[in-house]
Amino acid sequence: MHDVTELLQSHPSAGRILETIELKRLNHDDLWKILSVVATKLNVELQQEALIRVGQVSDGFPHYVHLIGESMFWSMFDDPEEVRKSDSRHYKEGIKGALQRTEAALKAQYEKATQKYRNTQEFEEALWALADSTSDRRQIAEIYDSSYKWIMGKRSDRPLLPRERLNQRYLSLRKDTHSRIVVGHGSGWFSFREAIMRGYVRLKAEDNGIDLGKHHNTAGMK
Numbered sequence: 001m002h003d004v005t006e007l008l009q010s011h012p013s014a015g016r017i018l019e020t021i022e023l024k025r026l027n028h029d030d031l032w033k034i035l036s037v038v039a040t041k042l043n044v045e046l047q048q049e050a051l052i053r054v055g056q057v058s059d060g061f062p063h064y065v066h067l068i069g070e071s072m073f074w075s076m077f078d079d080p081e082e083v084r085k086s087d088s089r090h091y092k093e094g095i096k097g098a099l100q101r102t103e104a105a106l107k108a109q110y111e112k113a114t115q116k117y118r119n120t121q122e123f124e125e126a127l128w129a130l131a132d133s134t135s136d137r138r139q140i141a142e143i144y145d146s147s148y149k150w151i152m153g154k155r156s157d158r159p160l161l162p163r164e165r166l167n168q169r170y171l172s173l174r175k176d177t178h179s180r181i182v183v184g185h186g187s188g189w190f191s192f193r194e195a196i197m198r199g200y201v202r203l204k205a206e207d208n209g210i211d212l213g214k215h216h217n218t219a220g221m222k
Contacts (some may be wrong), residue, residue, distance in 0.1 A: 004076035026062055027060070030062075030066050030131075031055045031062065032055060034062060035065065035069045039073075044083065044084055044085065044086070045085040046072075046086050046089075047085060047087060050086055050088075050090070050091040054069065054094070055090065057199065057206055058199055059095075059134070059198050063196070064199045064200075064203065067102060068095060068097070068098045069094065071095075072090050072093065072094030074093075074095070075089070075094060077193060095206050098203055098206060099203050105194070106200045107200075109179040109197065112177075112179040113127065113173055113178040113179040113181040114178075119169075121125045123169055124204070125155070125158070126166055126170060126206070127182075127204075128201060128205040128210055129144075129151055130147075130192065131192075131202050132147035132151070132212040132213060136191050137185055137191045138190060138191070139190075140166065140170065140189075140190065143190070144166055148161075149201045151205075155210075158215065170190045181193060181197060211212055
């Protein structure tokens, strides 16, 4: 074994013996305060849209806010020009940095769930669609109509699966061969097995140009 990721991919049960710490979700005001306090101390301003997006992507977990924020501030600091206010470049670097520094267990679960010989993108798109809501449990018809179709509309080079086939992807994602990343609740209802995984899935989608939740509001990042 070369690292923790390889260990977790080869032995899924290893994750169950590692110590876990419950993380409480925060409301948006408290999440924004984490970043605003640091920005004030650094004498810089954060773009309002960046604050909104960090709150949405983090799914209420301060863990992701810290990861994105630290990477975003470093991006501003490393900018060749003096930066007094962040822009979309710094936000995107924050997302990439957070993905690189997130827990090995989450990375390993996501990769095992999606990185297949065939249909890798279909499994990723299914997870992104499931993560496009603050609801813990979602029904396949609602996922398909309100999230999956919107995601595929932004990925015009990718085929739109029929609802039955998307449902099959979720059924597969419940299995050990796919990290059991999804839980089924009967009658086409699904959720993430671990709530914190939804935030990681949102990070992956964001890094691929799919800004989950943004189609529910009209704000844009400039």
